[in-house]
Amino acid sequence: MTRDSLVRIEHLDIDYRQHGVWVPVVRDVSFELREREMVSLVGESGCGKTTLALSILRLLPERESAVRGGRILFDGSDVLRMDPDGLRSLRGGRISMIFQDPFSSLNPVLTVGEQVEEVLECHEGRRDPARVKSLLERVVLPDPSRIYSSFPHQLSGGQRQRVMIAMAIASSPKLLIADEPTTALDVTVQKEILDLLTRLQDELGMSVLLITHNLGLVAERSHRLAVMYSGRLVESGETAAVLASPRHPYTQGLIQSLPRIRRTGSRLPMLPGQPPELSRIPSGCAFHPRCAKVFAPCSREIPPLKKMGSSPDSDEAVACHLFGGPAS
Amino acid sequence: MTSLLEAEDITKDFHIEGGLFRRRRGTVRALDRVTLALNAGDSVGLVGESGSGKTTLAKILTGLLSPDGGRVLWEGRPAADYSRAQWAGHVQMIFQDPSSSLNPKLTVRTLLTEALDVKHRRTEGRGGSTGTLRDEAGVLLSSVGLSPEFLRSYPHQLSGGQKQRVAIARALAAEPRVLVADEPVSALDLSIQAQILNLLLDLKDRYSLTLLVISHDLAVVGYLADRLIVMKEGRPVEEGPAGTVLDSPRHDYTRTLLAAVPGFIR
Ligand SMILES: Nc1ncnc2c1ncn2[C@@H]1O[C@H](COP(=O)(O)OP(=O)(O)OP(=O)(O)O)[C@@H](O)[C@H]1O
Ligand SMILES: Nc1ncnc2c1ncn2[C@@H]1O[C@H](COP(=O)(O)OP(=O)(O)OP(=O)(O)O)[C@@H](O)[C@H]1O
Ligand SMILES: [Mg+2]
Ligand SMILES: [Mg+2]
Numbered sequence: 243m244t245r246d247s248l249v250r251i252e253h254l255d256i257d258y259r260q261h262g263v264w265v266p267v268v269r270d271v272s273f274e275l276r277e278r279e280m281v282s283l284v285g286e287s288g289c290g291k292t293t294l295a296l297s298i299l300r301l302l303p304e305r306e307s308a309v310r311g312g313r314i315l316f317d318g319s320d321v322l323r324m325d326p327d328g329l330r331s332l333r334g335g336r337i338s339m340i341f342q343d344p345f346s347s348l349n350p351v352l353t354v355g356e357q358v359e360e361v362l363e364c365h366e367g368r369r370d371p372a373r374v375k376s377l378l379e380r381v382v383l384p385d386p387s388r389i390y391s392s393f394p395h396q397l398s399g400g401q402r403q404r405v406m407i408a409m410a411i412a413s414s415p416k417l418l419i420a421d422e423p424t425t426a427l428d429v430t431v432q433k434e435i436l437d438l439l440t441r442l443q444d445e446l447g448m449s450v451l452l453i454t455h456n457l458g459l460v461a462e463r464s465h466r467l468a469v470m471y472s473g474r475l476v477e478s479g480e481t482a483a484v485l486a487s488p489r490h491p492y493t494q495g496l497i498q499s500l501p502r503i504r505r506t507g508s509r510l511p512m513l514p515g516q517p518p519e520l521s522r523i524p525s526g527c528a529f530h531p532r533c534a535k536v537f538a539p540c541s542r543e544i545p546p547l548k549k550m551g552s553s554p555d556s557d558e559a560v561a562c563h564l565f566g567g568p569a570s
Numbered sequence: 571m572t573s574l575l576e577a578e579d580i581t582k583d584f585h586i587e588g589g590l591f592r593r594r595r596g597t598v599r600a601l602d603r604v605t606l607a608l609n610a611g612d613s614v615g616l617v618g619e620s621g622s623g624k625t626t627l628a629k630i631l632t633g634l635l636s637p638d639g640g641r642v643l644w645e646g647r648p649a650a651d652y653s654r655a656q657w658a659g660h661v662q663m664i665f666q667d668p669s670s671s672l673n674p675k676l677t678v679r680t681l682l683t684e685a686l687d688v689k690h691r692r693t694e695g696r697g698g699s700t701g702t703l704r705d706e707a708g709v710l711l712s713s714v715g716l717s718p719e720f721l722r723s724y725p726h727q728l729s730g731g732q733k734q735r736v737a738i739a740r741a742l743a744a745e746p747r748v749l750v751a752d753e754p755v756s757a758l759d760l761s762i763q764a765q766i767l768n769l770l771l772d773l774k775d776r777y778s779l780t781l782l783v784i785s786h787d788l789a790v791v792g793y794l795a796d797r798l799i800v801m802k803e804g805r806p807v808e809e810g811p812a813g814t815v816l817d818s819p820r821h822d823y824t825r826t827l828l829a830a831v832p833g834f835i836r
Binding site: 258261284288346392396519521 | 584586596598617619620621624625666667669670715716717719722723726727729730731732735752753756757758759760761762763786787826827830
């Protein structure tokens with residue numbers, strides 16, 4: 243099935259200033275999110291997932307970050323060149339984000355009800371407590387009337403996360419960016435939330451960019467999977483295909499380190515080494531010092547993201563010298 | 571034998587107020603007569619629905635909340651017999667929400683050296699030298715997979731998972747006897763989860779660190795815990811050796827949790 247593209251990111255480069263020095267955080271990332279599609283973004287802590295997500299909303303910290311190159315198109319318009327009015331409509335409803343850190347994105351002095359109502363009012367022009375309560379019910383919160391009159395600090399971690407989700411879907415966005423939205427929720431609630439998002443994709447024609455390290459969650463719902471390492475996209479493709487036969491040695495390591503439920507008595511397998519510091523990214527493929535399959539070209543050349551698979555419209559791509567084929 | 575840390579018959583109520591005169595809108599019984607005993611070297615997993623009272627129990631054990639009923643004991647003596655500094659050496663907590671537990675105005679170095687200094691005062695009667703503290707802070711950071719470069723960073727300059735690991739390092743800096751870890755790895759990707767879980771197991775083996783691990787992830791508790799407690803609506807509904815609970819769960823909630831785990835992880 244081919245769908246129209248909703249977000250298209252082209253060769254994006256982003257730097258942060260750390261201790262007075264500019265360091266690369268996102269490099270040459272190209273990426274597409276189509277209508278009604280759910281794409282998952284995974285990768286080690288610090289590889290740039292949140293940074294990439296924030297850039298779509300132009301929410302990067304102003305003086306500490308710089309977009310060095312590339313384009314971000316949302317529904318055909320260039321986000322990086324958008325005027326304040328355009329940005330306001332983007333942030334005020336067309337794109338919603340569930341932030342990784344629910345505490346710092348909720349207002350501590352307003353009750354949950356007041357906050358969700360505010361979002362609804364912006365969107366629909368009227369206050370409607372009944373709709374707020376039904377939204378709270380939709381995100382599987384028990385006892386919605388109590389939650390409605392609670393302040394954020396009076397909620398448990400999982401309750402707060404669901405309030406964030408309710409706020410994000412209140413404006414019926416075209417794009418929902420969900421940054422680790424269910425880390426505080428158990429599998430049963432996670433499933434219900436993902437069911438809800440899947441339904442909303444159809445009802446509203448919504449697309450979802452899901453940032454998560456939870457491969458179980460990814461496996462069941464998302465259409466495509468993108469893997470980042472040290473600021474670059476290293477593999478992407480249909481979710482089931484990537485999980486079943488990961489090509490990049492990094493993706494393989496990521497899948498192997500999944501803790502299983504039964505304890506084996508031994509230590510968990512780990513990827514050896516650490517992800518590189520931003521100020522000291524290795525030459526060539528940034529993963530090469532940790533890679534078991536390293537060979538001559540790895541430390542010299544940055545492997546481009548190459549299309550894999552036989553069919554021309556295959557989505558699979560990998561950036562690794564082990565794989566030949568034409569650059570995509 | 572007296573246990574290291576005990577919670578005896580703990581009850582905790584929260585009141586929700588609202589409206590003009592802050593009338594009481596309702597009361598939540600977060601914990602309902604919970605009893606729990608931890609022996610040295612134990613590692614206990616606490617699972618349960620969101621809102622079942624796990625974090626509340628953790629905060630009571632750490633001394634951050636006081637119970638409305640029941641008491642907390644250390645080696646058989648009530649918590650009130652100990653000073654704050656003594657308690658900090660007994661129990662440390664890794665919070666579910668790392669950014670709210672890290673002072674945004676302090677660098678990672680200060681966050682860690684403060685905790686290390688408290689430990690030196692407690693164990694040696696005086697603070698550590700600047701050089702010692704710096705070296706120890708670097709070692710701690712690398713044990714959670716962060717390079718010493720992050721010592722100069724402020725919390726807002728860190729990614730979600732990096733913050734979480736600084737919070738873990740800070741809790742470990744105090745060298746507590748009991749570590750209460752509230753969703754310690756849920757914000758971390760798998761390879762770093764593995765590193766942290768292995769680190770906690772090492773500390774348990776080497777220093778017989780006592781662990782209370784809260785997680786909604788059965789893989790995580792199954793990996794760390796010898797004993798499991800399942801909570802629902804403020805009370806424990808199932809308890810037993812981890813293997814038994816995971817292999818033949820008796821309570822519905824435990825069964826649902828297990829059944830919902832995606833097949834390829836089991
Ligand atoms: N304001 C900032 N100033 C300087 N460096 C920053 C800033 N914010 C983030 N960084 C650095 O940029 C890198 C990417 O951060 P980002 O938050 O995008 O990571 P992430 O992939 O979302 O990680 P996680 O899974 O841990 O949340 C990290 O190494 C982080 O330390
Ligand atoms: N300060 C507070 N004021 C009012 N109610 C509170 C307060 N703290 C917690 N609660 C309520 O007490 C109950 C237990 O909360 P707690 O944070 O202990 O749950 P939890 O088991 O840790 O859940 P989660 O898995 O979602 O983190 C919840 O219903 C919560 O809304
Ligand atoms: Mg992040
Ligand atoms: Mg909690």
